[in-house]
Structure formats: C-alpha cells, structure tokens
Amino acid sequence: MSSHDVRERLLEAGVRIFSKSGFNGCSVQDITDSAGVPKGSFYNHFDSKEALGAAALKHYWSDGDCCDRLLLLNQPGLSPRERLRAYFEQISADVAQMGYTCGCLIGNMAAELSDHSPLISAQLSEIYAGWSRMVGQCLREAQVAGEVCKNADPDQVATFILNAWEGAVLRARIEKGDRPLRQFLDTLFTQLLR
Secondary structure (H helix, E strand, O other), X not given: OOHXXXXXXXXHHHXXXXXXXXXOOOOHHHHHHXXXXXXXXXXXXXXXXXXXXXXXXXXXXXXXXXXXXXXXXXXXXXXXXXXXXXXXXHHHHHHHHOOOOOOOHHHHHHHHHOOOOHHHHHHHHHHHHHHHHHHHHHHHHHHHOOOOOOOOOHHHHHHHHHHHHHHHHHHHHHHOOOHHHHHHHHHHHHHHOO
C-alpha cells in the first residue's frame, strides 16, 4: 500500500469514526484498526489525533460526502430556490438514513472541540465561511430570479440558515426523529424564503 493510500485510508477512517463515536470517544488505535493500517503508520502522516481531526474535516468538506451534497447547490435545470430546497432535503434525508444518531461531522466537531482545539476550530471556521458563501451565492441568484425577498442580505441570511440547520440536526438527534428537520424545511421555505 502506498503512502498516499495509507493517508487516504486514515482520513476516511477518521471521518467515519469521528462521525460515529466523536473525537473524544475514539483512540488512534480505533482509527488505525478501522483503516486497516498499523498504528505506527499513523504518525508517519499525522503528528496527533488533533491533526488528523483537522485533516479529516477538510477531507469531509472538500472530497467526501459533504462535497458531493454541495453540488446540489449548483445543479443545472433547477431554479436557485429549488436547488436550496433540494440540498436541504437531501441532507435531511442523510440524517434520517443514519437513524438520527450521527448528525453532521462539522456540527459534531464544533460542539465537541471548538473550545479545546484552536487547530480544529480554525478548520471549522474556514468550513463554515465557505459553506455560508455557497448558500449565500445561491440566495443571491434566487434574489436576482425574483424567487426570494431582495431586501435581505444574502450572506447574513445564509449564516442564519446554517445556524438554524445545525440546531435542527441536534434536536433531531435528541428526539430521534424528523420533526425538527421538517420544521426547519417548512419554516425556511414557507416563511423565510418566499
């Protein structure tokens, strides 16, 4: 197995294990076992579990499932408002598919580590800024198309939407059901974005 393959396996295992068990709920051994690589090889690629955590977040955002879902925000053939709805419906379905147990890796890591790890907090800030920009751009396009109110600041609304989304995911995990996600979608598309 090449060095690149080992690193990729560690990143994928990090995303998987951190999503399932949380950062503090797993060890380097758990991650290397899941990746199918010797524990000693971990330190050839990462200085610490914290360094893997930051890299796993970046991988999840730019190369993993999160990146694939974000493509919905630019899906051809749909209006900007329809793209936003398709995006949030898909990620709601993803949370449901996980049985309301894992939530969003970004939100999970923010809740667990933002007070304790400047490295991970910096990576999270970068991700949230990029995520807000993407949603804000879609809102801007919806404003130009006359699909949503033109008076609102799309960047501020995008940040609010993502904050509300993360709260809805947390509540869905607590309740083990889709009621908070349905409320989020309903409020967003029947009251806020009209």
